[in-house]
Amino acid sequence: xxxxxxxxxxxxxxxxxxxxxxxxxxxxxxxxxxxxxxxxxxxxxxxxxxxxxxxxxxxxxxxxxxxxxxxxxxxxxxxxxxxxxxxxxxxxxxxxxxxxxxxxxxxxxxxxx
Amino acid sequence: xxxxxxxxxxxxxxxxxxxxxxxxxxxxxxxxxxxxxxxxxxxxxxxxxxxxxxxxxxxxxxxxxxxxxxxxxxxxxxxxxxxxxxxxxxxxxxxxxxxxxxxxxxxxxxxxxx
Numbered sequence: 541x542x543x544x545x546x547x548x549x550x551x552x553x554x555x556x557x558x559x560x561x562x563x564x565x566x567x568x569x570x571x572x573x574x575x576x577x578x579x580x581x582x583x584x585x586x587x588x589x590x591x592x593x594x595x596x597x598x599x600x601x602x603x604x605x606x607x608x609x610x611x612x613x614x615x616x617x618x619x620x621x622x623x624x625x626x627x628x629x630x631x632x633x634x635x636x637x638x639x640x641x642x643x644x645x646x647x648x649x650x651x652x653x
Numbered sequence: 654x655x656x657x658x659x660x661x662x663x664x665x666x667x668x669x670x671x672x673x674x675x676x677x678x679x680x681x682x683x684x685x686x687x688x689x690x691x692x693x694x695x696x697x698x699x700x701x702x703x704x705x706x707x708x709x710x711x712x713x714x715x716x717x718x719x720x721x722x723x724x725x726x727x728x729x730x731x732x733x734x735x736x737x738x739x740x741x742x743x744x745x746x747x748x749x750x751x752x753x754x755x756x757x758x759x760x761x762x763x764x765x766x767x
Contacts, residue, residue, distance in 0.1 A: 544696075546696075583742070583757050586755075589754065630697065640746070641685075641687065641699055644689075644696040
């Protein structure tokens with residue numbers, strides 16, 4: 541089966557601290573990978589997507605960055621967190637075929653204090 | 654550009670009531686349409702999808718029909734249960750989008766009371 545893992549599940553960080561969220565995918569090769577953020581009570585905002593190792597596209601300019609060091613690993617980072625970075629972060633994958641379904645991981649709840 | 658508009662919530666229903674959550678879309682190409690469900694504290698799960706006009710997606714008693722003439726993909730269920738309480742997202746993925754990007758609606762929160 542194709543599984544998406546996200547780590548950690550929850551995180552509380554002070555303003556100005558660094559961030560690293562990890563997403564790993566099992567059971568598929570060369571997936572498209574995505575990072576979304578869901579603010580409290582709101583819809584999904586696409587942050588980054590990747591079609592391959594080292595290939596990152598940013599949808600929204602901000603203090604976050606993403607990297608894909610391995611085919612099945614997608615990392616979301618920040619050097620200095622802001623209060624507005626609080627939210628539910630979701631990693632998703634697709635096969636990359638046109639109009640294909642995206643499948644989501646369990647998410648990471650980030651609270652910045 | 655491509656976008657999805659769905660019915661604002663929250664929606665509160667009694668158990669066994671009929672559910673409709675409206676969704677309309679704007680697309681430049683030939684989109685596939687999706688409904689996702691998000692239970693509290695969890696990620697999104699694919700509920701159903703339709704890839705071309707007049708297709709009907711169905712799963713767990715939920716249905717939605719791809720209506721090109723009205724650019725709609727309304728979600729329906731004949732008899733809701735308490736366990737259906739969740740947030741529902743309508744989404745589209747357009748074949749003309751290079752990165753297989755998806756556009757999501759804002760989500761509709763459904764609460765079903767016993």
